[in-house]
Amino acid sequence: MTTEHLAGRNYEVLVVGNGVLGLSLGLSLARRGTKVAVLGRGDRPWAASTAAGAMLGTFGEVTTTLLKSEQGRTKLDIGVQATKLWDQWLAGLAEDTGKTDSLLTADGTVMLLNSVGVPGIDSANYAAIRETLDRYKEPYEDIDPADVTWLDPNPTTRPLMGMFIPGEHAVDAGRLLERLEDAFTRAGGELVAGFGEELIHSGDRITGVKLASGDTVSAGQVVLAAGAASQSLLDTVPSVAAAMPRLCAGVGVSVLARVNPDEPGPTSVLRTPNRAFACGLHLVPRGRGEVYLGATNAIEPEPADVPSIRDTTFLLGCALRQLRRDLDESGIVKVQVGNRPVAFDGFPLIGETTLDGLWMMTGTYRDGLHLSPLLAEEMTRRLLGEKPGHDLGIFNPVRPPVQAQSRADIVDTAVVHLLATGYEDEWKLPNAWPKVIEAQLRADYSKFADQVDDEFTPPAEILAKARMNPVFLKQIREYYATTRAAV
Numbered sequence: 057m058t059t060e061h062l063a064g065r066n067y068e069v070l071v072v073g074n075g076v077l078g079l080s081l082g083l084s085l086a087r088r089g090t091k092v093a094v095l096g097r098g099d100r101p102w103a104a105s106t107a108a109g110a111m112l113g114t115f116g117e118v119t120t121t122l123l124k125s126e127q128g129r130t131k132l133d134i135g136v137q138a139t140k141l142w143d144q145w146l147a148g149l150a151e152d153t154g155k156t157d158s159l160l161t162a163d164g165t166v167m168l169l170n171s172v173g174v175p176g177i178d179s180a181n182y183a184a185i186r187e188t189l190d191r192y193k194e195p196y197e198d199i200d201p202a203d204v205t206w207l208d209p210n211p212t213t214r215p216l217m218g219m220f221i222p223g224e225h226a227v228d229a230g231r232l233l234e235r236l237e238d239a240f241t242r243a244g245g246e247l248v249a250g251f252g253e254e255l256i257h258s259g260d261r262i263t264g265v266k267l268a269s270g271d272t273v274s275a276g277q278v279v280l281a282a283g284a285a286s287q288s289l290l291d292t293v294p295s296v297a298a299a300m301p302r303l304c305a306g307v308g309v310s311v312l313a314r315v316n317p318d319e320p321g322p323t324s325v326l327r328t329p330n331r332a333f334a335c336g337l338h339l340v341p342r343g344r345g346e347v348y349l350g351a352t353n354a355i356e357p358e359p360a361d362v363p364s365i366r367d368t369t370f371l372l373g374c375a376l377r378q379l380r381r382d383l384d385e386s387g388i389v390k391v392q393v394g395n396r397p398v399a400f401d402g403f404p405l406i407g408e409t410t411l412d413g414l415w416m417m418t419g420t421y422r423d424g425l426h427l428s429p430l431l432a433e434e435m436t437r438r439l440l441g442e443k444p445g446h447d448l449g450i451f452n453p454v455r456p457p458v459q460a461q462s463r464a465d466i467v468d469t470a471v472v473h474l475l476a477t478g479y480e481d482e483w484k485l486p487n488a489w490p491k492v493i494e495a496q497l498r499a500d501y502s503k504f505a506d507q508v509d510d511e512f513t514p515p516a517e518i519l520a521k522a523r524m525n526p527v528f529l530k531q532i533r534e535y536y537a538t539t540r541a542a543v
Contacts, residue, residue, distance in 0.1 A: 065274070066275065068275065068276050069090055069093075069276070069278075069439055070094075071278075072252050072265060072278060072279065072282050072286070073282030074094050074096025074097075074100065074237075075233070076233060076424065076425045076428050078096065078281035078282065079236035079240055081281060082240050083245065084436040093247070093273065094247055095250060095273060096251075102285045103283060104394040105229055109226065109310065109325075109338055110161075111327075111340060112226060113225075114139055114224070115185055115189050116165050116167060116224055116327060116329075117423065119181045120181060121461065121516075122184075125460035126450065128460060130451075131423070132188070134427065134446060138426055138429060138430040141429040141430055146158075149236070152243065153235055155235060155238070159228055160227055161225075161228050161343055162323065163324050164225065164324045165221045165225075165327060166199070166204055166220050167182070167220075167221060168201055168218050170215040170216060171214065172480055173329070174331075174479055177330075177331050177472060177476050178331050181329035182217065185329060194223060195223065197219065198217075198218070199219060199220050201218040204322075206326075207379060208379075208382065209380065210381060213377045220324070226341070232425075250268065252289050253265075255290075255293050255414065260412050261412045262275075262412065265278060277413045279435065279439070280416050280418060283395060283418055284305040284306075284398070287303040290303075293411060296414065298538040299410050299454045300409065300453045300454060301399040301400040301401045301458075301535070303399055303405075304355060304398050304528070304531075305396065305397070306353045306396035307393065307396075308350060308395075309352050309364065309371055309392070310393075311350075311368065311390070312349075312391075313383065314387040315383070315386045316386070325339070326338065332473050332476040333517040333520065335351065336351065339375070349372070349375045349379075352367040355517050355518055357525065361393065363391045363392065372384075397418045397419050397420060397421065397424070400535055401458040401515065402460065403450075403451055404420045406435070406448050406452070407451065407452040408452075409453055409454060417431060419451075430446070433445065434446055456539055457536065459512065460515070461513075466513045466515065467519075470520050471494060471497045474520060500523075504523050505519060508532060508536075509532075514532055
């Protein structure tokens with residue numbers, strides 16, 4: 057049930073955020089008999105879940121950068137473990153709700169390496185995906201992209217290599233949210249409609265959340281699982297916020313398109329490796345003659361609630377050139393915007409904060425939906441005082457900034473990705489200019505990184521955004537300063 061009059065009641069656990077992560081945690085707790093509520097606006101204006109492609113893939117997200125750090129390899133490993141939970145998780149939702157229609161929309165993933173990207177990113181990430189599949193002994197097969205009959209890209213952007221990963225599927229994010237809500241309330245959980253405005257605490261102990269309506273929801277433990285929007289609540293207790301990496305938004309635009317109903321559509325996810333500060337271009341079947349298109353990721357200091365024309369036209373242009381030339385004859389069902397929660401050091405925030413009873417479950421970037429069954433169970437165990445099944449201490453939210461790469465490597469990554477955005481946008485330059493631009497960018501970003509902080513360097517995509525946005529740069533400098541003060 058969703059009611060406003062629930063505000064003012066007392067819960068054992070209040071989960072702030074009604075996206076896939078928040079609802080999954082609420083369901084896990086409710087199944088254990090916990091008196092739990094999930095707080096969130098019904099329209100979810102800043103969520104990632106509502107605009108997600110909902111690919112249940114770990115290997116398709118592998119990058120060379122991810123594999124270079126202990127934190128990245130740990131994130132990869134928990135992603136692999138999460139994949140193994142989805143069959144049981146979906147079966148449990150069917151049992152809880154009595155709804156047995158499948159939420160899966162794609163049979164495996166086709167990974168494509170085309171001529172649009174640059175060798176240092178696309179080819180390198182494609183090779184890293186293969187190597188990681190081999191390391192985990194995950195089945196895959198090399199395929200001829202010409203055999204993917206639905207594909208009809210521009211000849212100059214055609215895929216050169218392909219592989220099929222049968223274990224990486226996708227779900228319909230909207231229907232998943234509906235089923236999670238249904239299962240949660242049937243298990244005894246309560247939905248509270250509203251927006252959290254302030255954390256309420258007594259001394260060093262959390263006591264609840266004040267809503268924008270003026271009501272207060274009380275709870276013995278509060279979990280912030282509201283994605284990038286969690287930061288506004290954290291900022292109401294500055295001493296708590298100072299001990300953790302700040303959150304910003306990885307804004308992504310997606311399009312639902314209705315394709316030719318008289319022609320068989322794709323049955324698998326079609327995607328490229330991650331590229332140019334963003335996820336790879338991807339198409340996800342959605343049934344009913346519809347496909348989901350995504351590709352963009354723009355780091356912003358605050359979440360966005362409407363899709364930008366720039367990112368929408370870029371996405372559609374990529375899809376037309378790289379996937380199918382007659383997509384411009386398709387109808388647009390919906391243009392969506394989502395906000396991936398990105399910590400200033402690039403890694404998840406999972407665990408208890410310095411305020412007793414206040415927990416974080418966000419910062420998952422592009423992996424929150426996929427990780428949701430695993431993180432829901434792990435957080436439930438921690439909230440109930442049980443022994444965890446996985447060691448997630450490396451992502452404890454109370455931490456100094458993670459330095460996954462050296463400053464020189466971060467600058468190099470930023471420069472390569474910036475140049476890649478030019479190639480992806482089909483820039484027209486004299487042959488000698490890219491090398492000149494690269495040399496200038498490298499000198500500029502090396503100098504800029506030194507100016508940001510003497511000790512810490514943010515991840516490449518955050519560094520690049522800070523170079524263009526003085527407000528964002530100020531936030532990063534303040535974050536590093538408060539980190540030192542907290543230590």
